[in-house]
Amino acid sequence: MKIVVIPGDGIGPETMATTVDVLEAASKRFNLNLDLQHDIAGHESLKRNGATVTPELLEKVRAADGLMLGPMATYDFKDEAKGEVNPSKFFRKSLDLYANIRPARTYPGMPARLGEFDLVVVRENTEGFYADRNVESGGSEMLITPDVVISLRRITRLCCERIARSAFELAMTRKKHVTIVHKANVLKIADGMFIDICHQVGKEFPEVTIDDFIVDAMMAHVVRAPQRFDVIVTTNMFGDILSDLTAELSGSLGLGGSLNAGTDHAMGQAAHGSAPDIAGQNIANPFSLILSAAMLLGWYGQRKGQQAFNDAAAAIFDVVADAIAAGEATRDVGGKLGTKETGEAVVRRLAAG
Numbered sequence: 001m002k003i004v005v006i007p008g009d010g011i012g013p014e015t016m017a018t019t020v021d022v023l024e025a026a027s028k029r030f031n032l033n034l035d036l037q038h039d040i041a042g043h044e045s046l047k048r049n050g051a052t053v054t055p056e057l058l059e060k061v062r063a064a065d066g067l068m069l070g071p072m073a074t075y076d077f078k079d080e081a082k083g084e085v086n087p088s089k090f091f092r093k094s095l096d097l098y099a100n101i102r103p104a105r106t107y108p109g110m111p112a113r114l115g116e117f118d119l120v121v122v123r124e125n126t127e128g129f130y131a132d133r134n135v136e137s138g139g140s141e142m143l144i145t146p147d148v149v150i151s152l153r154r155i156t157r158l159c160c161e162r163i164a165r166s167a168f169e170l171a172m173t174r175k176k177h178v179t180i181v182h183k184a185n186v187l188k189i190a191d192g193m194f195i196d197i198c199h200q201v202g203k204e205f206p207e208v209t210i211d212d213f214i215v216d217a218m219m220a221h222v223v224r225a226p227q228r229f230d231v232i233v234t235t236n237m238f239g240d241i242l243s244d245l246t247a248e249l250s251g252s253l254g255l256g257g258s259l260n261a262g263t264d265h266a267m268g269q270a271a272h273g274s275a276p277d278i279a280g281q282n283i284a285n286p287f288s289l290i291l292s293a294a295m296l297l298g299w300y301g302q303r304k305g306q307q308a309f310n311d312a313a314a315a316i317f318d319v320v321a322d323a324i325a326a327g328e329a330t331r332d333v334g335g336k337l338g339t340k341e342t343g344e345a346v347v348r349r350l351a352a353g
């Protein structure tokens with residue numbers, strides 16, 4: 001399996017170095033023959049190549065079997081015309097990675113303030129309330145006068161259908177429950193369509209039960225009783241916000257692994273950002289990126305019918321859980337280790353089998 005590896009900004013180089021060590025250890029133990037191709041994007045690429053992502057990089061990623069993308073300091077990127085493209089958006093759109101799968105679960109050995117839970121946010125990843133993602137409609141933020149801006153939100157039948165199908169298929173492998181999160185009381189046409197389509201797709205999965213919540217009330221429900229949820233399907237920005245919440249409720253944003261998946265490509269990427277407040281201090285939690293890497297291996301294993309990749313993914317999930325239970329973790333999840341030392345502990349456990 002060929003994986004392009006891009007460290008990103010802020011804590012990215014630290015957490016990606018650790019993740020690469022884990023991938024190499026998994027490759028050795030499970031004979032995966034991983035071919036890791038290191039490259040750059042974001043600030044590093046802007047400095048060296050005059051653009052945060054280059055056309056050559058896109059071709060390289062297209063030709064590979066997967067991409068590991070580190071966090072990007074996207075706030076700094078103001079002008080696409082000057083090469084300042086948000087790499088997350090760029091790969092999600094260019095490779096049509098329409099499903100952003102963001103699991104959140106508690107782990108034995110860590111205090112679960114809200115009780116144990118295990119859920120997955122399935123976030124639509126290619127449209128919605130994102131100015132830079134609606135290029136097909138000519139962008140979606142308009143300066144009408146110096147004092148008035150209009151931001152548009154694009155929702156399409158195709159994207160609703162495919163994200164709903166991803167959620168129901170995932171639910172069939174879990175507790176067979178899907179929760180639809182929306183704002184149809186206000187966005188009556190767009191989110192009305194989203195709910196209708198989710199229910200229509202749900203008819204293909206009669207074993208899966210369905211409920212729905214308005215996004216604001218959902219914040220209360222998920223904090224009150226996260227264990228009532230299994231798979232949560234929602235539109236892009238609601239999913240972005242909700243998945244940070246669920247990751248933090250599970251113990252830390254630093255546990256927020258995620259996979260951006262399309263039909264032919266996938267990208268492992270932590271749910272959080274570049275965390276400039278803790279960058280360069282060897283204290284960032286690498287588990288989010290390590291779990292994302294495991295999700296990428298699992299995606300490839302399922303797609304290619306190659307059991308060794310599924311086994312490697314399962315082993316990484318187990319080893320992370322064991323490391324947390326043993327306190328071999330960073331301080332945000334109750335441990336005392338640094339980023340590097342946490343990675344070394346994971347590698348040791350993985351190699352020991």
Ligand SMILES: NC(=O)c1ccc[n+]([C@@H]2O[C@H](COP(=O)([O-])OP(=O)(O)OC[C@H]3O[C@@H](n4cnc5c(N)ncnc54)[C@H](O)[C@@H]3O)[C@@H](O)[C@H]2O)c1
Binds near residue numbers: 332
């Ligand atoms: N996928 C991405 O590349 C992505 C996602 C979100 C934000 N961003 C960008 O990242 C930059 C910083 O954003 P922000 O500070 O608002 O959000 P952030 O997600 O980087 O950080 C939020 C908080 O969580 C903590 N945190 C994040 N990851 C952690 C980890 N692995 N271990 C321990 N603590 C962790 C940070 O220290 C901070 O206190 C911005 O430019 C933003 O646009 C990028």
Ligand SMILES: CC(C)[C@H](C(=O)O)[C@@H](O)C(=O)O
Binds near residue numbers: 074088240271
């Ligand atoms: C940085 C930002 C543009 C990005 C998004 O909203 O898609 C981020 O929040 C994420 O979840 O990857």
